[in-house]
Amino acid sequence: xxxxxxxxxxxKDILPEEMQIRDYVxxxxxxxxxxxxxxxxxxxxxxxIANLSxxxxxENEKLIFKVMKRGEKLKIAEAKxxxxxxxxxxxxxxxxxxxxxxxxxxxxLPSPFKALQMGNVWRADRPQRGRYxxxxxxxxxxxxxxSNLAEIELILATTTTIGKLxxxxxxxxxxxxxxxxAMAAYSGFAEEDYDTVFIILDKMDKIGLDGVAEELAKEGxxxxxIDKYLGLFKGVEEAGNGIDGxxxxxxxxxxxLEEDVEKNLLEIINSVNAAKQADFKxxxxxTLVRGMSYYTGTIFEIAMPxxxxxxxxxxxxxxxxxxxxxxxxxxCGFSIGFERIVLLLMESGFxxxxxxxxxxxxxxxGYPADKLVxxxxxxxxERQAGKQVLVVRMNKNKKFQKEKLAAEGYKxxxxxxxx
Amino acid sequence: xxxxxxxxxxxKDILPEEMQIRDYVxxxxxxxxxxxxxxxxxxxxxxxIANLSxxxxxENEKLIFKVMKRGEKLKIAEAKxxxxxxxxxxxxxxxxxxxxxxxxxxxxLPSPFKALQMGNVWRADRPQRGRYxxxxxxxxxxxxxxSNLAEIELILATTTTIGKLxxxxxxxxxxxxxxxxAMAAYSGFAEEDYDTVFIILDKMDKIGLDGVAEELAKEGxxxxxIDKYLGLFKGVEEAGNGIDGxxxxxxxxxxxLEEDVEKNLLEIINSVNAAKQADFKxxxxxTLVRGMSYYTGTIFEIAMPxxxxxxxxxxxxxxxxxxxxxxxxxxCGFSIGFERIVLLLMESGFxxxxxxxxxxxxxxxGYPADKLVxxxxxxxxERQAGKQVLVVRMNKNKKFQKEKLAAEGYKxxxxxxxx
Numbered sequence: 001x002x003x004x005x006x007x008x009x010x011x012k013d014i015l016p017e018e019m020q021i022r023d024y025v026x027x028x029x030x031x032x033x034x035x036x037x038x039x040x041x042x043x044x045x046x047x048x049i050a051n052l053s054x055x056x057x058x059e060n061e062k063l064i065f066k067v068m069k070r071g072e073k074l075k076i077a078e079a080k081x082x083x084x085x086x087x088x089x090x091x092x093x094x095x096x097x098x099x100x101x102x103x104x105x106x107x108x109l110p111s112p113f114k115a116l117q118m119g120n121v122w123r124a125d126r127p128q129r130g131r132y133x134x135x136x137x138x139x140x141x142x143x144x145x146x147s148n149l150a151e152i153e154l155i156l157a158t159t160t161t162i163g164k165l166x167x168x169x170x171x172x173x174x175x176x177x178x179x180x181x182a183m184a185a186y187s188g189f190a191e192e193d194y195d196t197v198f199i200i201l202d203k204m205d206k207i208g209l210d211g212v213a214e215e216l217a218k219e220g221x222x223x224x225x226i227d228k229y230l231g232l233f234k235g236v237e238e239a240g241n242g243i244d245g246x247x248x249x250x251x252x253x254x255x256x257l258e259e260d261v262e263k264n265l266l267e268i269i270n271s272v273n274a275a276k277q278a279d280f281k282x283x284x285x286x287t288l289v290r291g292m293s294y295y296t297g298t299i300f301e302i303a304m305p306x307x308x309x310x311x312x313x314x315x316x317x318x319x320x321x322x323x324x325x326x327x328x329x330x331x332c333g334f335s336i337g338f339e340r341i342v343l344l345l346m347e348s349g350f351x352x353x354x355x356x357x358x359x360x361x362x363x364x365x366g367y368p369a370d371k372l373v374x375x376x377x378x379x380x381x382e383r384q385a386g387k388q389v390l391v392v393r394m395n396k397n398k399k400f401q402k403e404k405l406a407a408e409g410y411k412x413x414x415x416x417x418x419x
Numbered sequence: 420x421x422x423x424x425x426x427x428x429x430x431k432d433i434l435p436e437e438m439q440i441r442d443y444v445x446x447x448x449x450x451x452x453x454x455x456x457x458x459x460x461x462x463x464x465x466x467x468i469a470n471l472s473x474x475x476x477x478e479n480e481k482l483i484f485k486v487m488k489r490g491e492k493l494k495i496a497e498a499k500x501x502x503x504x505x506x507x508x509x510x511x512x513x514x515x516x517x518x519x520x521x522x523x524x525x526x527x528l529p530s531p532f533k534a535l536q537m538g539n540v541w542r543a544d545r546p547q548r549g550r551y552x553x554x555x556x557x558x559x560x561x562x563x564x565x566s567n568l569a570e571i572e573l574i575l576a577t578t579t580t581i582g583k584l585x586x587x588x589x590x591x592x593x594x595x596x597x598x599x600x601a602m603a604a605y606s607g608f609a610e611e612d613y614d615t616v617f618i619i620l621d622k623m624d625k626i627g628l629d630g631v632a633e634e635l636a637k638e639g640x641x642x643x644x645i646d647k648y649l650g651l652f653k654g655v656e657e658a659g660n661g662i663d664g665x666x667x668x669x670x671x672x673x674x675x676l677e678e679d680v681e682k683n684l685l686e687i688i689n690s691v692n693a694a695k696q697a698d699f700k701x702x703x704x705x706t707l708v709r710g711m712s713y714y715t716g717t718i719f720e721i722a723m724p725x726x727x728x729x730x731x732x733x734x735x736x737x738x739x740x741x742x743x744x745x746x747x748x749x750x751c752g753f754s755i756g757f758e759r760i761v762l763l764l765m766e767s768g769f770x771x772x773x774x775x776x777x778x779x780x781x782x783x784x785g786y787p788a789d790k791l792v793x794x795x796x797x798x799x800x801e802r803q804a805g806k807q808v809l810v811v812r813m814n815k816n817k818k819f820q821k822e823k824l825a826a827e828g829y830k831x832x833x834x835x836x837x838x
Contacts, residue, residue: 003470003743005523008507011463013520015527019459023449030442035775035802037809040438044430044553045464045539046484051422065465068485068505070543076504079495085504086487088427101432104424108434110823112811120464124489134463145812149782152795153810160802267788275796277803324422356454363568369686376571377694383454383579384696390456391572392531393564404529 010127011134021345022136024352026118028164029138029336036157038116038140043097045120046088053089056096056320058292063123065090065133090122094139095294095317095333102143102331103324112144114153118338130343139314141333143321148264150332151298152271154314155282158334162302162311163278165341166350170311171303172272173285176265177295177315179249182257183286187229189221197221197229204287209233233286241283243269249286268298294320302337306344311337357387360410362394362401364417375416429546430553440764441555443771445537447583448557448755455576457535457559462516464539465507472508475515475739477711482542484509484552509541513558514713514736514752521562521750522743531563533572537757549762558733560752562740567683569751570717571690573733574701577753581721581730582697584760585769589730590722591691592704595684596714596734598668601676602705606648608640616640616648623706628652652705660702662688668705687717713739721756725763730756776806779829781813781820783836794835 007013014022030040046067053061067088068074079085091097094117102113118138125133140157142150155172162170180201184194200215207215209230216226232252239248243266250262265284272282290299290313299315314334322328361379363372379389390410395401402413426432433441449459471483486507487493498504510516513536521532537557544552559576561569574591581589599620603613619634626634628649635645651671658667662685669681684703691701709718709732718734733753741747780798782791798808809829814820821832 003473003519004467005519005743006467007463007519007523008465008467011465013463013524014461015524016458016460019461022461023459035807037779037807037811039435040442041435042433042438042441044426044432045541046427046430046553048423048425048427054422065489065507066487067509068487068501070484074501076495076498076500079498081495082487082493085495088484090486100422100424100426104426105432105434110827111814114809122464134465147812149791149810149812156795156799160799263788267791270788271792271795274792275799277799324424360456369682369689372568372686373690373693376575376690380575380579380694380696388454388456390533391568392456393566393568395530408529 008133010125010132012132018342018346020352021350022342025165025338025342025345026138029118029161029338030116032161032164033116033140033157036114036140036153036160038114038157039110040116040118041098041101042117042119043091043094043101045091045122047091047097047100049083049086049089051096051100052092054096054323056099056292056294056323057092060092060123063125064092065122065124092123093121094119094137094335095141095292095320098139098141098143098333099320099331100324102329103321106325112142112150115139115141115143117141132339136338137335138338139333139335141331143331144329145332146318146330148268148271148298150330151268151300151316152275154332154334155268155272155300156275156277158302158312158336159272159276159278159280161336162341163280165345167304167306167341167344168279169305170280172280172282172300173288173303174265174268174282174298174300175285175288176261176298178258178261178297179253179286180289182253182261183229183232183249186253186256187232188225189229193219193221198289201287202289202291204233236284236286241285243284245284245286249284265298290315292317298332300334304340304344306348307340309340311340311344354409357412358390358408358410359387359412359414360390360392360405362392362398362413362415364394364415366418367416368418371416427552429544429551431551437761437765439771440769441761444584444757444761444764445557448537448580448757449535451580451583452535452559452576455533455559455572455579457533457576458529459535459537460517460520461536461538462510462513462520464510464541466510466516466519468502468505468508470515470519471511473515473742475518475711475713475742476511479511479542482544483511484541484543511542512540513538513556513754514560514711514739517558517560517562517752518739518750519743521748522740525744531561531569534558534560534562536560551758555757556754557757558752558754560750562750563748564751565737565749567687567690567717569749570687570719570735571694573751573753574687574691574719575694575696577721577731577755578691578695578697578699580755581760582699584764586723586725586760586763587698588724589699591699591701591719592707592722593684593687593701593717593719594704594707594709595680595717597677597680597716598672598705599708601672602648602651602668605672605675606651607644608648612638612640617708620706621708621710623652655703655705660704662703664703664705668703684717709734711736717751719753723759723763725767726759728759730759730763732756773828776831777809777827777829778806778831778833779809779811779824781811781817781832781834783813783834785837786835787837790835 066086236245294317295315297316301313316332485505655664714734716735720732735751
């Protein structure tokens with residue numbers, strides 16, 4: 001029986017053209033982040049299944065590719081459910097593994113630890129167009145920095161990178177988990193309802209203020225709470241989505257909001273605006289929720305005009321290290337939407353700047369071995385001199401071969417004939 | 420309950436120091452192979468389990484990490500054995516996925532197709548020191564080139580890369596599957612015994628000629644065959660392990676060996692020796708077996724003096740594409756032992772050449788936010804000017820912090836005090 005030629009359902013083969021762009025994007029990301037003092041690390045692609053199922057990963061925990069036990073440990077006949085059969089799982093993000101890594105290696109790491117990770121993650125999502133079950137994530141995290149210096153450096157590093165990749169006019173939207181909660185408290189929602197309220201709020205960009213009001217009403221919340229809640233968003237809109245919006249919300253929520261929140265956000269905005277090296281706006285967005293339950297403070301997201309959706313995001317998660325070590329360590333991270341950036345570049349017809357002159361040697365069939373030696377030696381010389389030299393046999397349809405080579409960037413073609 | 424801090428059994432966290440070396444080695448590999456016209460590609464880390472269990476992978480097929488079916492397709496109560504529970508598996512090498520990839524995408528790929536792959540593979544080996552269950556492989560393959568131009572380019576590209584990484588005095592050992600078989604036939608072994616004979620022959624470097632003779636005798640083979648067989652190896656030793664050895668074996672095996680084998684090997688050796696750009700010897704080694712059953716012609720291996728073992732290898736496998744497409748396409752590949760090279764570099768105290776000046780800014784606690792803006796803006800300027808700038812809070816134990824920073828390469832440290 002012939003074997004299956006297709007990749008597994010929902011994952012993809014990466015062709016040379018896309019691979020070039022992916023490699024280029026990775027290089028720019030790596031170089032820029034290094035300039036900010038981030039250090040690259042790697043964790044295994046698998047984690048113990050208990051670590052992945054500890055409620056840190058939210059909805060993603062439903063999408064884990066699970067790895068079956070092996071050898072004597074696998075007892076199918078006795079198995080009652082999945083947990084009896086599985087010991088490892090594929091990571092669904094880079095944050096849970098990073099925190100485990102930090103907990104395991106903290107003694108050997110600088111403090112604060114500025115980590116850069118670039119690696120694949122896996123999610124058993126229903127396969128759909130443009131969304132794959134294996135995809136690359138690029139995260140930077142600062143572990144051990146309690147102050148907003150972390151947020152400022154993360155936002156500057158990420159935006160500088162995105163700017164270097166040629167993107168302009170994008171937005172960084174920022175909010176605070178504590179503002180989210182204070183707004184809900186101020187409006188009179190009960191604490192146990194916050195999650196439901198935030199899930200509805202998260203749809204604001206799709207269904208608008210009226211849609212949010214409608215869905216909140218459907219859940220049975222008091223009209224008074226809903227009106228008060230929506231009033232806050234309108235208030236920010238009137239005040240403006242910058243510093244004024246933050247001042248308005250801090251003043252309005254007085255008594256519900258910790259006092260440091262306003263100062264903290266204003267410092268971030270002022271510092272980023274003073275030092276930024278890319279063409280973007282940093283805006284306060286009180287509707288920003290970010291799904292993951294592990295965030296404890298600032299949260300942020302990249303919004304691209306070219307894309308209807310977010311192109312990366314992150315935030316502060318000061319309580320996750322404690323789940324591994326019993327002792328909390330402040331942490332904050334920013335993840336670039338690598339796959340979306342590659343997609344945008346490919347759609348825009350972006351081509352990677354050529355690094356070296358490319359030469360193709362075409363060797364006629366039957367070219368004598370003793371003369372081939374000289375051709376290959378010549379190729380080696382040219383390679384050492386900094387050229388990219390492809391040595392291939394001349395095809396029967398030479399014209400077609402040369403056209404294809406030209407399309408691959410081999411404009412300079414040298415032919416070697418038998419006589 | 421606290422979560423597990425350790426990586427999964429048999430896999431490892433990669434610390435910043437090792438990661439730097441890994442990244443450097445990858446860069447050298449990528450750049451050198453690109454000069455030879457190899458194009459980077461990627462396949463998913465998982466393959467359909469049927470593709471991984473098709474006898475292409477030899478012993479590695481016993482070591483597959485298997486991925487459990489999900490959702491409705493997973494029926495644990497009805498499952499009789501593993502195959503009912505599993506749909507995907509983690510790749511154990513890059514060759515089987517490459518051939519699937521080629522079969523799937525041949526129309527969109529150049530011909531011949533020169534592929535570079537760098538990626539992790541997984542094998543559920545018993546965990547042991549220095550050997551991990553997730554490790555990086557770096558393969559180059561040429562698909563669609565029937566002539567020994569493939570072997571010549573693969574050996575030159577690989578040795579140039581290894582030379583650039585600073586290794587000297589290594590050996591490339593070369594042999595031919597057809598010579599292996601002809602030697603066995605000439606000696607009078609039956610064809611069905613070849614595999615057993617080769618498995619014993621493969622131990623030559625450990626147990627020597629006498630040990631091989633002993634084990635062959637234990638298997639019950641005729642003394643005459645064993646003597647004749649060992650006579651061949653002695654003959655090569657006397658003739659010399661270069662061109663003379665090949666000429667001797669070809670002459671002795673006349674009638675058992677295809678006529679093109681000798682010419683083919685001599686051309687490879689002459690071309691490589693004429694064009695090589697690294698300090699190594701290319702030697703004929705009739706005891707070289709290489710485990711994988713898919714090899715059909717030349718096989719080769721890198722032997723490092725620093726290492727008792729091979730540090731990479733490859734060969735020609737002209738029959739594997741046909742398993743996917745029904746039509747054979749010639750193919751040849753060379754895999755560098757990435758993990759072993761990294762290990763050798765780490766053990767030798769190798770440090771990655773520093774690319775940029777590194778500066779650390781130490782900010783005293785309580786440094787006013789309005790002044791911090793200026794510090795960060797200054798850091799941004801220095802980064803844009805090509806420096807790597809780390810901005811961190813000053814620790815209580817500043818002396819220790821500065822020592823650690825110096826060890827990370829931050830020799831230039833600027834301090835910012837409150838007054």
